[in-house]
Amino acid sequence: MSTFKIYFAREWQLMFRNTGALIQPLVFFIIIALLFPFSLPAESNLLQQIGGGIIWVSAVLATLLSLESMFHADYQDGTLEQTLIHHRSLTLAMLGKVMAHWTATGLVLSLISPVLCVTFNIPADQIWVLFVGLLLGTPSLTLIGAIGAALTVTLRRGGVLIAVIILPLYIPVLIFGAGMLTQSYQGLEVTSQIYALAAIFAMSLTLAPLAISASLRATIK
């Protein structure tokens, strides 16, 4: 079996043994997004206009919340060290792990997002724009975020530091993702944004695993 598959399968197995941690970011995502319709005036079409952006920001925050635990347990129980000295490729192993992590956070977030769109009264033809954007954007968020998680793995409370390191790097994804919605709200084409998000995804898919393994080797001494 390939290194990617072994680590992907193992991460899945581990995540479903620990369902509490699995559900946390999803519940967080839904609650954050739902707070806005309650706190903003409902009569104007304000919600409709900003709903997509709010869902995007909630997705970013939920991803961020899930990052801290990504490598920490492995570091604590010594399995990360074993992965570092193993003859199998650390880069591919980490890619498998991070992508498994994405299926449990980013992918599920994207799948729930159409339901949330209803609470913002977002028109049906824009729901797919948001959905496609999240589907293309969240893997980049997880991959880039994992670099921050790898850099802070040895720190006891690295959560805030991850946010400081990673949130600025999320801005391009956020601009294109949320920009897509504004464009489509004005009746414009969104193809260029889709291409941009796909390009960011391709770049993070190829470069982030290298950065993750380099960060892990540098931090674990």
Add this chain to the structure above:
Amino acid sequence: MNRDITNDDRSKLLTLENLSCTQGENLLFQGLDLCLRSGECLHLRGPNGSGKTSLLRIVCGLMSSDSGKVLWQGRPATSDTEFATQCFYLAHKDALKSELSAIENLRFIQALEGNIDEDALDDALDKMRLLSCADLPVQALSFGQRRRLAFAKLLVIERRLWILDEPFTGIDKEGKVLIEQLCIDHLEKLGSILLTHHQKLDSTPLKAYLQEYDILKASK
């Protein structure tokens, strides 16, 4: 004559040359030279904080030394060379996933080696007297049982060099006998062991194979 030389070279599995390590401002050790042949067991001794674990981590490539070289059969040992496929490091931390069962932990180790053999997993658990708790999650096992499970990993994969950090800590008499027998079997098959223990290992059957190496005395 010629045969002797080649045998001698090949039997020198691990060589450390002039190894030094500092931690912060503290010099842990300096100028360590060490050689481990196949079929040998080297017992690193030294008080707490003398750099035993650091030395093991340098050998594995988890830490870098300040100077000196780690050689595997005469060539530099790094994680992308043959060395990584020939050595296994058993650290203080057991590197077991507490959510997974004993057998699932072993199965993962075996999958990474590329071969899946369920019988070998059962055999390994049986040898370490853990067969009755094969399907229990590791978090339900006692400390000693977890330690034995960590040793069962050595049975499912074949590595020539075992690097064991304090292997006898927290283990009962029965477990100690099991582990010693495991080590002796490995040495009989011309494997090598590098282990640390803070005390003298006098009263064990392993003694016949042991070579002691005192870090403090060897450090120049």
